[in-house]
Amino acid sequence: MFQAAREPSFPSCTVCRTDLQARENWGCDAPLEVPLMDVECVRCQGDGCERCAGRGHVEIDRCPWSIVSHADRVAVQVCLVFLEYGTLPFAGGLLDQPGAFWDAWHVVARVRDADRAKDVPK
Ligand SMILES: [Zn+2]
Numbered sequence: 001m002f003q004a005a006r007e008p009s010f011p012s013c014t015v016c017r018t019d020l021q022a023r024e025n026w027g028c029d030a031p032l033e034v035p036l037m038d039v040e041c042v043r044c045q046g047d048g049c050e051r052c053a054g055r056g057h058v059e060i061d062r063c064p065w066s067i068v069s070h071a072d073r074v075a076v077q078v079c080l081v082f083l084e085y086g087t088l089p090f091a092g093g094l095l096d097q098p099g100a101f102w103d104a105w106h107v108v109a110r111v112r113d114a115d116r117a118k119d120v121p122k
Pocket residue numbers: 013016017023026027028063064065066
């Protein structure tokens with residue numbers, strides 16, 4: 001969800017920064033009446049919890065880029081550097097990293113794995 005889209009209808013954070021029609025279609029500036037997509041709940045991983053009202057998934061009703069904070073974006077970048085190069089964000093070893101880093105890493109790794117699974121030829 002943080003990379004360029006493969007299909008033109010999928011929200012692409014690269015496109016919506018400059019394409020006004022895409023901004024309107026993807027709800028960059030206001031939530032849409034019909035959700036863009038459903039995603040598995042990252043807290044319960046589909047089992048159902050209070051965050052997703054027991055459904056196991058959450059509806060995204062606007063551009064993902066427009067609803068994440070700057071801190072979220074930094075956390076994602078830090079996680080991607082770790083996944084790509086193994087560079088830890090804080091001094092020390094694995095056990096010296098804060099819990100918030102591992103929480104973010106868990107989510108980023110799951111999204112990356114799901115993206116990779118889509119790329120496997122059938
Ligand atoms: Zn957008």
